[in-house]
Amino acid sequence: MAMFEETKKTAVERSQQKLSQVETGDDDDGEAGSSLMGRVHGDDSSSDSIGPPIPQTSQRKLADEEEEDEDVIGPMPPPPAKKAGGDDDDDSEDEEEGPASQIPSSHEVLLSHGSRVVSALALDPSGARLVSGGYDYDVKFWDFAGMDTSLQSFRTLRPCECHQIRCLEYSPTGDMILVVAGNAQAKIIDRDGFEVMECIKGDQYIHDMANTKGHTAMLNAGCWHPKEREEFITCSNDCTVRVWNVKKPKKHKSLVRTKSKQGHKTVVSTCTYSRDGHYVTMACQDGSIQMWDRRKLFVNPAMMNRTAHMNGTDTSCLCYSYDGRTLASRGGDDTLKLWDLRQFKSPLCVAENLTNYFPMTDCVFSPSDQLVVTGVSVKKGEGSGQIIFFDRNTLQRVSSVDASDDSSVVRCLWHPKTNQLAVGLADGNVKILYDPDKSHRGAKLCVVKAKRKVQHVEMMISKNIITPYALPMFRVDRPSSTRKQEEKARKDPVQSHRPELPVSGPGAGGRLRAKGATLSQYVLQQLVVKNPDERDKDPRAAILRHAAEASENPYWVTPAYKK
Structure with missing residues (x-):
């Protein structure tokens, strides 16, 4: 309420100041101003009007309307009815806009x-x-x-x-x-x-x-x-x-x-x-x-x-x-x-x-x-x-x-x-x-966004081994001393480059002797030596051992040549 009272007091002061300017002739549009103030304040209660004064352009329009009212005798004709669309341009636009224009x-x-x-x-x-x-x-x-x-x-x-x-x-x-x-x-x-x-x-x-x-x-x-x-x-x-x-x-x-x-x-x-x-x-x-x-x-x-x-x-x-x-x-x-x-x-x-x-x-x-x-x-x-x-x-x-x-x-x-x-x-x-x-x-x-270019990132991918000695391929047995290392290398035929020794016995170290490497092969060879078959060495004798049976029972050859 205090704000309203202050606003009302300010508006009244401005109106009185404008009225004093019009009465002393400082304003160019004196007559329009006086008629305007008469409209604003009225004949009954001029001091009760509140609000800022109307701009001068509006004052001139009001003065012109008053002069026209004084010249015209009789009732004023009604203003021309305006269409819902507004001006003629709007009407033409509305006529053009139909259901098809919404598609x-x-x-x-x-x-x-x-x-x-x-x-x-x-x-x-x-x-x-x-x-x-x-x-x-x-x-x-x-x-x-x-x-x-x-x-x-x-x-x-x-x-x-x-x-x-x-x-x-x-x-x-x-x-x-x-x-x-x-x-x-x-x-x-x-x-x-x-x-x-x-x-x-x-x-x-x-x-x-x-x-x-x-x-x-x-x-x-x-x-x-x-x-x-x-x-x-x-x-x-x-x-x-x-x-x-x-x-x-x-x-x-x-x-x-x-x-x-x-x-x-x-x-x-x-x-x-x-x-x-x-x-x-x-x-x-x-x-x-x-x-x-x-x-x-x-x-x-x-x-x-x-x-x-x-x-x-x-x-x-x-x-x-x-x-x-x-x-x-x-x-x-x-x-x-x-x-x-x-x-x-x-x-x-x-x-x-x-x-x-x-x-x-x-x-x-x-x-x-x-x-x-x-x-x-x-x-x-x-x-x-x-x-x-x-x-x-x-x-x-x-x-x-x-x-x-x-x-x-x-x-x-x-x-x-x-x-x-x-x-x-x-x-x-x-x-x-x-x-x-x-x-x-x-x-x-989406139609205004350009296609994104694919960015190729080149980088070297290295395989990081966190604990390399935990892998079998990297595990190396560390010798306790140089002497033991030399003895181990001397026993290794690859590292020592030692020539192959002659084979004695049935065979050793992956090498075989001339006659059998295992006990079973040796036993078989001995059995063959003890009971030799002369016909196995002579092909003719091996065939003739079936001659007696063929003459007694000519089953295979004779029936084919009977006729």
Whole structure:
């Protein structure tokens, strides 16, 4: 209050000083000043006005307005109404700016994931990191802030062995990644690729899926809860959707069993949460879209449309608008449909002839909620894969972008913060579309960094032996005296160079005598000497010893020459 009183006192003093200058004629604009002070102070309480005086330019404007008011007789005409856009230039800019002008497609960045289809993409909530997965079983991590123009991923891993990656998604906080592959067990990894948890696999021989702790067949899709940090869902070919908690991987939290119109089991091709997290929405192979209220027991669906898409096709994607009122579905019957949650029996509008060859083709809403984006598949050599932009209200085609010359568009992500499009292609590449003026950070951070030069460090690596005499090759016996050393050298035939001595006896020192070196050889030689066989020395006698037997039994020679 003391500060306010001091300010008020200073303002009053300045006003009185200005008024005295105007009365004495020191100010050039005397008349304007007097009229101004009359306006400021008023006729009722001139001493109660507070605040600094109005600048002279404003005083002149006020004086001119007063003179005009005195000349005009009658009521003043109303001022011309201004448009919401401001000036004419702003109006023309607003007219030029339409839904098509929001598309960031002027520049692109190409990331090479591999040689096979990129079937999964995920951007973290801040848009700083991208994760890509494909049919080559690999998951690659891309950091835009750490990359340069070489565009190399900083980590590659294979989390699910030899199973195709079906879905990747960052948690709402960005610290965990949900990995859904072709096996029956979903995984949670952190931002650097280290495993956090793995869901348990169920018993495939149990008929009732409620009695198994996990999925028993291949997974198709998964999604994080938008509000709760540790909850996510997965859908599988075992005709169930299971709700999981990161801290309890040994059993699912709850279970949804989907059934067709005839009461049979039906496979769930994709699933997602609503924007507020109250509904679990899934699309089945019988063509139905089912919505289950998460706040109640999963007994009966809250909303259902049995004929949403063609029976027997895989609906590849379900996506809610940012306002939560509209649901977009990308069907395997080459259609894109919009659904109003208040009138779920029939679609708002339908876009047809959108070829889809992959069970994970995306459809997403733009950050402004005015466009719906999806990709189109093509056969090899028959055209180029396109990203098509539709108006949300009518599904009329607004624009299209050729993403690849000879490859299909499988995945599409439009990040709301960076305003950049990430596109996964069937040729193993990932394209990031951006606009330097409309996009922020993300891929713009790496395209301006020059490629780092590899620094070759030349250095001599020497093998340091800490205790050389501990090794056998360096161990040398140190003689106690020179005399002993000489005697040892004299006994060594190598060091003394002593000539070989004649061999006496059977042999010694590795040398053999002329007749046998060992006792056994000597005994054998003596036996031969004692019982000599004259026929062994005469070859003719050795042959003739069989003559008597041959004449008595001519078995070998005679039968051959009988004829």
